[in-house]
Amino acid sequence: xxxxxxxxxxxxxxxxxxxxxxxxxxxxxxxxxxxxxxxxxxxxxxxxxxxxxxxxxxxxxxxxxxxxxxxxxxxxxxxxxxxxxxxxxxxxxxxxxxxxxxxxxxxxxxxxxxxxxxxxxxxxxxxxxxxxxxxxxxxxxxxxxxxxxxxxxxxxxxxxxxxxxxxxxxxxxxxxxxxxxxxxxxxxxxxxxxxxxxxxxxxxxxxxxxxxxxxxxxxxxxxxxxxxxxxxxxxxxxxxxxxxxxxxxxxxxxxxxxxxxxxxxxxxxxxxxxxxxxxxxxxxxxxxxxxxxxxxxxxxxxxxxxxxxxxxxxxxxxxx
Numbered sequence: 001x002x003x004x005x006x007x008x009x010x011x012x013x014x015x016x017x018x019x020x021x022x023x024x025x026x027x028x029x030x031x032x033x034x035x036x037x038x039x040x041x042x043x044x045x046x047x048x049x050x051x052x053x054x055x056x057x058x059x060x061x062x063x064x065x066x067x068x069x070x071x072x073x074x075x076x077x078x079x080x081x082x083x084x085x086x087x088x089x090x091x092x093x094x095x096x097x098x099x100x101x102x103x104x105x106x107x108x109x110x111x112x113x114x115x116x117x118x119x120x121x122x123x124x125x126x127x128x129x130x131x132x133x134x135x136x137x138x139x140x141x142x143x144x145x146x147x148x149x150x151x152x153x154x155x156x157x158x159x160x161x162x163x164x165x166x167x168x169x170x171x172x173x174x175x176x177x178x179x180x181x182x183x184x185x186x187x188x189x190x191x192x193x194x195x196x197x198x199x200x201x202x203x204x205x206x207x208x209x210x211x212x213x214x215x216x217x218x219x220x221x222x223x224x225x226x227x228x229x230x231x232x233x234x235x236x237x238x239x240x241x242x243x244x245x246x247x248x249x250x251x252x253x254x255x256x257x258x259x260x261x262x263x264x265x266x267x268x269x270x271x272x273x274x275x276x277x278x279x280x281x282x283x284x285x286x287x288x289x290x291x292x293x294x295x296x297x298x299x300x301x302x303x304x305x306x307x308x309x310x311x312x313x314x315x316x317x318x319x320x
Contacts, residue, residue, distance in 0.1 A: 017029075017030040017075060017076045017077050017130070018030065018077065019077060019078050019079040019132070020079065021079055021080070021081055021082060021083035022081035022082070022083075022135060022290065023083065024050065025049060025050050025083060026047060026048065026049050026050070026058070026079065026083035027047070027048050027050075027055070027079070028045055028046070028047050028048075028077045028078070028079045028086045028088075029045065029046055029048065029077070030043070030044075030045045030075060030076065030077040030088065031043065031044050031045065031046070031061075034061065034063070043063070043073030043075060043090075044061040044062055044063045044073065045059075045061075045062050045073075045077050045086070045088045046059055046060065046061055046062065047059035047062075047079075047086060047104075047109060049107070058107055058109070059102075059109040062088070062102070062109065064088070064090060064100060073088065073090045075089060075090075075091065075128065076088075076089045076091075076127055076128065076129075076130045076131060077089070078130075078131050078132050078133050078140065079133065080133040080134065080135060080136060080137030081133075081134070081135030081136065081137075081181065082135065082136065082137070083104065084103060084104050084137060085101060085102065085103055085104070085133060085137035085156075086101075086102045086104075086109065087099045087100065087101050087102075087131060087133065087140060088100050088102070089126070089127025089128065089130075089131060089142075090127070091125035091126055091127045091128035091144075091145070092125075093125070094122070094123050095122070095123070095125060096116060096120050096121060096122055096123075096124060096125075096126060097116065097120065097124065097125045097126030097127050097128060097144070098114045098115065098116045098126060098127070099114065099115050099116070099126070099127050099131065099140070099142065099161065100113070100114050101113060101114075101115065101156075101160050101161065112159055112160050113159070113160050114160075115154065115160050115161040115162070117142060117150075117152030117154060117164050117167055118152070118164035118167050119164075119167050120144070120150075120152070120167075124144045124150065125144050125145050126142060126144055126152070127142050127143075127144070128143075128144060128145035129142075129143030129144050129145040129149055129174055129175065129176070129177065130142075130143055130176055130177055131143065131177065132177055132178055132179045133179065134179050134180065134181060134182060134183035135181040135182065135183075135235070136183075137156060138155060138156055138183055139153060139154065139155050139156070139165070139179065139183035140153070140154050140156070140161055140179070141153050141177045141178070141179045141186045141188075142154065142177070143174050143175075143176070143177045143188065144174075145174075148170035148171075148172065149170065149171050149172060149173060149174035149190075150167065150168050150169070150170060150171060150174075151166065151167075151168045151171060151174065151177065151186070151188055151197075151199075152164055152166065152167050152168075153165045153166040153179075153186060153199070153201075153206055155204065163204075165201070165204050165205070165206055166199065166206040171188065171190060171197065172190050172192055172193050173190055173191060173192040173193070174188050174189065174190050174197075175189050175190070175191050175226075175228065175229050175230070176188070176189045176228075176229065176230050176231050177189075177231075178231050178232045178233040178240075179233065180233045180234065180235055180236065180237035181235035181236065181237070181290065182237075183201065184200065184201045184237055185198065185199070185200055185201070185209075185233055185237030186198070186199040186206075186233075187199075187231045187232075187233045187240050188231070189227075189228030189229060189230060189231040189242065190228050191226035191227065191228045191229040192226075193213075193214055193228075194213050194214040194215050194216060194224060194226070194227040194228055195211055195212060195213035195214050195215075195227075195228055196211070196212040196213060196227075196228050196231055196240065196242055196255075197210075197211055197212075198210045198211070198212065198240065198262060200260075209260055210260070210261070210262045212240070212242070212255055212262055213227060213228065214227070215227040215228075215242075215253070218251050218267065218269065219267050219269075220269060224244060224251070225244065226244055227242060227244055227253070228242060229243055229244060229285075230242070230243030230244075230285045230286045231243070231286070232286055232287045232288045233288070234288050234289070234290055234291070234292040235290035235291070235292075236290075236292075237257070238256060238257040238292075239254060239255065239256055239257070239288060239292045240254070240255045240257075240262070240288075241253070241254050241255075241286045241287070241288045241295055242254075242255065242286070243285055243286035243297065250269070250270040250299065251267060251268065251269055251270070252267070252268040252270065252286055252295070252297055252318075253266070253267050253268075254266040254267075254268075254295075268318065270297070270316070285297065285298045285299065293319060294317055294318070294319055295317065295318040295319075296315065296316075296317050296318075297315070297316055297318070298315040298316075299315075
């Protein structure tokens, strides 16, 4: 795609966080190391719009909190399904953190304001564990990042996310959060306890519907390192995909809901399927499409056989 000019000297984790709308016409990409002027790594995000096969900037670089080093503005970003709303999180070390909401009118993106979940305290870094919006941008699920991570689910009024519908107690080391199309199901992964927590909404009340796991071994008996490091949920909220990122073996799990019960319907052992790619020791960052017929998985660290060094990254698609 075509990006506007900047004076950054290195990649600095461009697109470490990104999201895309349901039509595939708009995407938001974070660049937490972006900097201009006096201060370094204050961060930015950019909205890209697709015309045909060409991606070009729609928003330009959007920045906040430029008055200090290492602000990491936009370290995590989210976009709703219609491509109307974007949230970027600012949560440097030691901070409460906050989400910043932007709304599109035509092709212009304007700041709505900031928000934070009820009860978020100093050092909890609201949003550093990521966040995702439902299809209409009505609800957002937000995770903090620490060994005692928390989950917030918030509802937007006519302007900003003003109501906290759920604020959990400490859940442990939660890594990723996902929300379904109508904002009725939220999945949260915990890679240390090797579990996934599934929350369900009735009206505006949320409850823990199920805990998937702990999963300590694959079907083949190999020890699992970080089950729950990555999660995603489909539009209808009846399929969850779980990844084992930053780990070996390179396994992906698919769970299906029947009523209120979740059961495993598929376990993909990628290393067994494709021995030519060696050991995918960080394979398992996952996504599932809304119709539940396509899965996507990637890995950023692939061992080079015999050398023990990092090789090429990899991304693969699977059909269900």
